[in-house]
Amino acid sequence: MTPESDGGTVVDDGAVDERSSPQTTVTVLRAALTELRRDPRLLGPFAVAGLLVALADWLRQWDPIPVATPNWMAETVSLQYSVFPRGTARTGRHLGAVVDLELPYLLGAVALETAVLLAIGAAGWLTMTRALDGQRDRGSLARYLAVLVTVTAVLGVFGPVEFSPGSVPLGLLVVFAISFVVVSLFPFPGYLAVGLGVSAALRASVATARGQRFRLFGLVLAFGLAVWGLALVPVAGGFLSTALVAPVQAVSIAVLLRQSGPVSAE
Amino acid sequence: MPSTRRRLLASAGFALAGAVGGPVAGAQSESPPEPVSWPMARYDAAGTAHHPSATGPRGEVEVAWSHESTDWFQGTTSPISVGGRLYAAGGGLLALDPENGERAFGASGPYQSSPARAPAAIYETATLAVTTPAEVFGLNEGGGIGVPLTDERLGVERWRGPGSKPGFFGPPEPPSPVVADETIYSPVPAGESLVALDSESGGIRWRVAFDDEETSSSFQRPAVRDGLVFATAWPGQVSAYRAESGGQEWHRKLDEQMISPPVATAEGVVVQTREDVRLLDPADGSRLWDAGLDANVTDSVPAVADGTVFVADELASMRALDLASGEVLWTTPFDGKTAPVVADGVVYAVRSGFELVGIDATSGERLFTYRPSQVPLSAPIVGDGRLYAANRKRVIALEETA
Numbered sequence: 001m002t003p004e005s006d007g008g009t010v011v012d013d014g015a016v017d018e019r020s021s022p023q024t025t026v027t028v029l030r031a032a033l034t035e036l037r038r039d040p041r042l043l044g045p046f047a048v049a050g051l052l053v054a055l056a057d058w059l060r061q062w063d064p065i066p067v068a069t070p071n072w073m074a075e076t077v078s079l080q081y082s083v084f085p086r087g088t089a090r091t092g093r094h095l096g097a098v099v100d101l102e103l104p105y106l107l108g109a110v111a112l113e114t115a116v117l118l119a120i121g122a123a124g125w126l127t128m129t130r131a132l133d134g135q136r137d138r139g140s141l142a143r144y145l146a147v148l149v150t151v152t153a154v155l156g157v158f159g160p161v162e163f164s165p166g167s168v169p170l171g172l173l174v175v176f177a178i179s180f181v182v183v184s185l186f187p188f189p190g191y192l193a194v195g196l197g198v199s200a201a202l203r204a205s206v207a208t209a210r211g212q213r214f215r216l217f218g219l220v221l222a223f224g225l226a227v228w229g230l231a232l233v234p235v236a237g238g239f240l241s242t243a244l245v246a247p248v249q250a251v252s253i254a255v256l257l258r259q260s261g262p263v264s265a266e
Numbered sequence: 267m268p269s270t271r272r273r274l275l276a277s278a279g280f281a282l283a284g285a286v287g288g289p290v291a292g293a294q295s296e297s298p299p300e301p302v303s304w305p306m307a308r309y310d311a312a313g314t315a316h317h318p319s320a321t322g323p324r325g326e327v328e329v330a331w332s333h334e335s336t337d338w339f340q341g342t343t344s345p346i347s348v349g350g351r352l353y354a355a356g357g358g359l360l361a362l363d364p365e366n367g368e369r370a371f372g373a374s375g376p377y378q379s380s381p382a383r384a385p386a387a388i389y390e391t392a393t394l395a396v397t398t399p400a401e402v403f404g405l406n407e408g409g410g411i412g413v414p415l416t417d418e419r420l421g422v423e424r425w426r427g428p429g430s431k432p433g434f435f436g437p438p439e440p441p442s443p444v445v446a447d448e449t450i451y452s453p454v455p456a457g458e459s460l461v462a463l464d465s466e467s468g469g470i471r472w473r474v475a476f477d478d479e480e481t482s483s484s485f486q487r488p489a490v491r492d493g494l495v496f497a498t499a500w501p502g503q504v505s506a507y508r509a510e511s512g513g514q515e516w517h518r519k520l521d522e523q524m525i526s527p528p529v530a531t532a533e534g535v536v537v538q539t540r541e542d543v544r545l546l547d548p549a550d551g552s553r554l555w556d557a558g559l560d561a562n563v564t565d566s567v568p569a570v571a572d573g574t575v576f577v578a579d580e581l582a583s584m585r586a587l588d589l590a591s592g593e594v595l596w597t598t599p600f601d602g603k604t605a606p607v608v609a610d611g612v613v614y615a616v617r618s619g620f621e622l623v624g625i626d627a628t629s630g631e632r633l634f635t636y637r638p639s640q641v642p643l644s645a646p647i648v649g650d651g652r653l654y655a656a657n658r659k660r661v662i663a664l665e666e667t668a
Contacts, residue, residue: 064388064464064466064467065388065466065467066404066424066425066466066467066468067467068425068426094421094423094425095410095420095421096406096410096420096421096422096423096424096425097424097425098421099406099408099410099411099420099421099424100389100390100391100406100408100410101388101389101390102387102388102389102390105388157420
C-alpha cells in the first residue's frame with residue numbers, strides 16, 4: 001500500500017480503499033475513475049444516453065417547434081450541476097413552446113423529451129446499481145425514474161430559479177442555503193437506485209452527507225464545471241457532457257455509498 | 267424545409283397517437299366568422315392604417331368602458347383586435363373582451379409594442395409577435411395555462427426571437443412587427459437589421475441590413491405588399507426586399523434624412539420626409555411624385571385610404587393628398603405628431619398623445635375631439651362602431667355619444 005498525502009489510501013492496483021477516512025474530493029474522483037477504468041462497461045449506459053441527448057439536440061433544431069438556447073451558453077462561467085447524474089443538452093424546450101400544440105406535434109415533442117429523460121434515468125440507475133453490485137429490481141428503477149421525471153417536470157414548468165440578491169450578505173446566504181441543500185442531496189440518487197423509498201433515501205442522503213459536506217461541495221463544483229465546459233463544445237456538447245461526466249458522478253455516488261456502510265434496501 | 271419537417275413530425279405524431287389509441291386532430295377546424303379584426307399596428311401589412319369595412323364614431327364620443335384593474339399595465343401602443351378579443355401590450359400582454367372590457371387573461375412581461383397576429387399551423391392558437399426595447403417575442407394568443415387560485419399564467423411565451431442590447435442613450439421605442447403570409451417581419455429592436463421570422467418557431471428566415479450600417483439607425487416598421495418588403499431607416503434609407511428570400515430588389519438614399527415608415531399601395535410606396543411626401547415606384551424606388559409641405563415632420567406616419575394620403579405636418583395642419591398625383595385635396599388645422607387611422611370615411615388622429623380628433627376624410631371637417639384623463643393616448647383602432655386605445659394605465663373603448 002502507498003500512503004497518500006491527501007488522506008486516502010491507494011492500493012497497489014490503483015483502487016482506493018474507500019473506508020480509510022478521511023477522503024477528499026480528489027480521492028473520491030480518483031476512486032471513481034479507477035473503477036471506471038477497471039470496469040469500462042460502466043461507461044456504456046451514459047454513452048447511449050449521450051447519443052440520444054445529441055440526437056435530441058439535432059431534432060429540436062430541425063423540427064418546427066420553437067427551440068430554446070439555455071442561458072448558460074452565453075455566460076462567462078456556469079455551474080451545470082444536477083443531483084441526478086446527467087450531462088446537459090445544448091438546446092431545450094420551454095413550456096410555452098408546447099402549450100396549444102396540435103396533437104401530433106405535441107405527442108412528438110413530449111415523446112422526444114420523455115425518451116431522453118428516461119434514457120438518462122435508466123443510465124444513472126444502471127451505472128449506480130452495477131457499481132454498487134446491488135440488486136436490480138423494477139421497483140427501484142420505477143421509483144428512480146418517477147422522481148427524476150417529477151423533479152424535471154416541476155423545474156421545467158416553473159422554470160429555472162432566477163435570483164438577484166439585493167445585497168452581498170443576502171446573496172451569500174442564498175448561495176450557502178442552495179449549496180447546503182445540493183450537497184445534502186448528493187448521495188440521494190444512489191439510495192433511490194438501491195431500492196430505498198423516497199423519504200428513506202432523503203434521510204440516508206442527509207446522514208451520509210453529514211460531516212463531509214466540503215468534500216461533496218468540491219464534487220458538485222467539479223461536476224458542474226465539467227458539464228458546463230463540455231456542453232459548450234459545438235454539436236457534440238450534449239453527448240460529451242453526458243457520456244463523460246455523468247458516469248463519473250454516478251460512480252462517485254456509489255463510492256460514497258460504499259464508504260458510508262452496507263448499502264441495501266433492507 | 268419547414269414544410270417537410272412539419273409533414274415528417276406530424277406523421278410521427280400521428281403514428282404515436284395511433285399507437286396510444288388517443289384521438290387525433292386533423293387539420294385546423296373551420297371556425298365561425300370572426301368579428302371585425304385589426305390584426306396588427308396600422309391595420310395591415312402594407313401599413314395603410316385603413317380598415318375597409320370597420321365603422322367608428324362620427325360625432326362626439328364618450329367612454330363605453332375602461333379597463334383599469336390590471337395594475338402592471340402601462341400601454342402606449344395601439345391594441346389589436348382579433349378573434350373577438352382585444353390584445354394590448356404594455357408591461358405585459360392583456361386580453362380583453364371588446365364588448366365590456368372584461369379581462370380574458372393577463373400576463374406581465376416586458377412586451378411593449380403593438381402585437382401582430384400570425385397564424386401558426388402547428389398550434390391550435392395563433393402567435394402574437396410583440397417587441398420590447400431589446401427583443402422580439404412570440405406569445406400564445408390563447409394566453410397559455412392559468413395557474414389555479416393565482417393570477418399567474420404559464421407558457422404564455424412561445425419563443426424569444428432576435429434582439430440587441432439597447433444603446434448608450436437607452437432603449438428606443440420598440441418597433442411594431444408586421445405579419446404577411448404567416449411570416450413575421452420585424453426590425454430587430456435596438457439593432458440595425460430587419461428580420462423575417464417563422465411564426466411557429468421564431469426561427470430567422472432571413473436577416474438584412476443596410477449597406478451603410480455604420481451610419482444607419484434602426485429600421486422602422488416595414489410595409490409588405492405583393493411579395494416585397496419595403497423598409498426605411500434614418501438617414502433617408504429606403505429599400506425593397508423580396509419577402510420570400512430577403513434578396514434586395516432596390517435601394518435608394520433620399521436627399522432628406524428624416525423618413526417615415528413606408529406605406530405600400532398599388533400606386534406606389536408612400537414615404538414622408540421632414541418637409542415633403544413622396545410616392546416611390548415599387549419596382550425601382552424612383553420618385554413618381556413629391557409634394558412639398560411647410561412641415562417639420564419627425565415622428566408622424568401617413569395613412570392611405572381610398573386613393574387619399576393623410577399626413578400631418580407637425581406644425582399646424584393635416585392634409586389630404588391625392589395618391590395618384592400628390593395634389594393637396596384639403597388642409598385642416600392640426601398640430602403635433604400623429605399616426606392617423608381611417609375607417610368609414612373618418613380619419614382618427616391622436617394629437618401628440620393627448621387628444622383624439624375625428625376628421626371627415628372627404629372634406630377635412632373636424633367632427634369631434636376627445637381628451638382622456640390620462641396621457642399618453644395611443645393611436646386608436648376601429649371596430650363595430652367603437653374606437654379602442656391604450657391610455658397609459660388603462661385600455662378604453664370609445665363610442666359615439668347617444
